Amino acid sequence: MWKYCLYLLALCPHILFGQPLTLDTTFVPTFDFMTPPTPPEGYVLLEDGQGRIYLGGRLGLNGTAKGIIRMYPDGTWDQSFKVSGQWGIDGVSDLLMIGDTLLVHDDFLFPLSTSGAYLGNLFPKDKVCSVYSPMELDDGRILIGGTGCKFDSIPVPYNRLRLMRLHRDGTLDSSFVHDVNHAVMSLMRYDDTRILVYGRYITLYDSIPVNQLFRIDTAGVLDTTFHSIFTSNGHPTYVQPDGKIMIGGGFRISGHPDPLSLVRLMPDGSLDPSFHNFAGADSSWGASGVVYPLDDGGYLVGGFFDSWQGYPRGNIVKIDSSGVIDPNYFNGTGADSTSKFYPVISDIIQGQSGDFYVTGLFNRYDGRIVDPVIRLRGFQSVSNDPLLPSISATLYPNPAQDRAILTVSELPLRSVCTLVIHDAVGRECHRQALSGTRAEIDLEGWESGVYLATLETEAGALWHGKLVVGR
Incomplete structure (x- = not known):
């Protein structure tokens, strides 16, 4: 389910x-x-x-x-x-x-x-x-x-x-x-x-x-x-x-x-x-x-x-x-x-x-x-949990072919922020710890389709977005 x-x-x-x-x-x-x-x-x-x-x-x-x-x-x-x-x-x-x-x-x-x-x-x-x-x-x-x-x-x-x-x-x-x-x-x-x-x-x-x-x-x-x-x-x-x-x-x-x-x-x-x-x-x-x-x-x-x-x-x-x-x-x-x-x-x-x-x-x-x-509506899709920080992020180009860029408004203090991407049936395709407010995602070998991107910390999800890969 x-x-x-x-x-x-x-x-x-x-x-x-x-x-x-x-x-x-x-x-x-x-x-x-x-x-x-x-x-x-x-x-x-x-x-x-x-x-x-x-x-x-x-x-x-x-x-x-x-x-x-x-x-x-x-x-x-x-x-x-x-x-x-x-x-x-x-x-x-x-x-x-x-x-x-x-x-x-x-x-x-x-x-x-x-x-x-x-x-x-x-x-x-x-x-x-x-x-x-x-x-x-x-x-x-x-x-x-x-x-x-x-x-x-x-x-x-x-x-x-x-x-x-x-x-x-x-x-x-x-x-x-x-x-x-x-x-x-x-x-x-x-x-x-x-x-x-x-x-x-x-x-x-x-x-x-x-x-x-x-x-x-x-x-x-x-x-x-x-x-x-x-x-x-x-x-x-x-x-x-x-x-x-x-x-x-x-x-x-x-x-x-x-x-x-x-x-x-x-x-x-x-x-x-x-x-x-x-x-x-x-x-x-x-x-x-x-x-x-x-x-x-x-x-x-x-x-x-x-x-x-x-x-x-x-x-x-x-x-x-x-x-x-x-x-x-x-x-x-x-x-x-x-x-x-x-x-x-x-x-x-x-x-x-x-x-x-x-x-x-x-x-x-x-x-x-x-x-x-x-x-x-803006591009940010943030958690409704008031205890988690509110950030905005953008994935582009979208649809993407060979690579995608993630930009984040800011990183949470004293927490490791990780980008996790799943395909449409729930399989994890990518995991990347962010070291700055910009990250590049290599899409070589990815199948065309719709993917769910999530920014998360140990406290929970901060942002969700959609990435479309098409060739």
């Missing part, structure tokens, strides 16, 4: 632990969103360091236009966070936590306390000044983009600023004055000393020709070693630790007439030849909007598309480190909408438990009616 149970577990470990990247139906938001024909729209997510999740967007909670709420990891509404103050906040598209202050972007900037108290907005509404993409610098000052903010203290022609640096109290740092000829829409930290700046129509920075995307240092000096290849609308979505840059959107590049949805750049701005740059969303209207890195070197990609590299995908896909789709995930209908709006996934973050929170413009996922924020 135990062999039969092990066989079922090897084939379907999600029976006990949940298939990774599938909808977690135990996540049930307890607040009332708007209903069609005016559905809610989720734009941005932020984890506060204590496990609680901020959701920004155009939400319309309980029939009232509200742009931000805070919830516990299970979706319960944290009603200790209530926005108050002079201005209504609706349509929140950026969130930035600076110490105990939550900086909220809703066309203007609104600083809130962690209880939601309004601390005074940085740009009064009598100024013609829309701002974008607030980013904290290492010294505590804040860099922001904008459509052109007018300050009488700054002389012409620089008195309508599109790239600004603020002091911690929100006042303008008048020593940072740089001229950009069109709106700055996005800022992203490149490394400790440099910043990526994007604006769809930007062609000049301090009178120097640039092309939509460029790089500056924290003093605002242009980095002339970076050269943009874009001819339309490609914005940075993630910077890798090695300096390579993921670019999303629906865009075109020099020398390639067809629209693209995801590319990876080398640090100098040229295309990364090791990445599948010309194989993303299959439709000409397809676009990626968010890229989230995974422990196995791959990415979750969300946006607006119905197929990716020939596979039907509902606005979300998993790709490997070279940009090739992983066909084992997201085989359902994905994010969809019953309203008049096109479905879009706008943000993905990972919670402290390892699960993924996803938001966007959708109200259905894999055919199930949902709120515009859902939780997908």
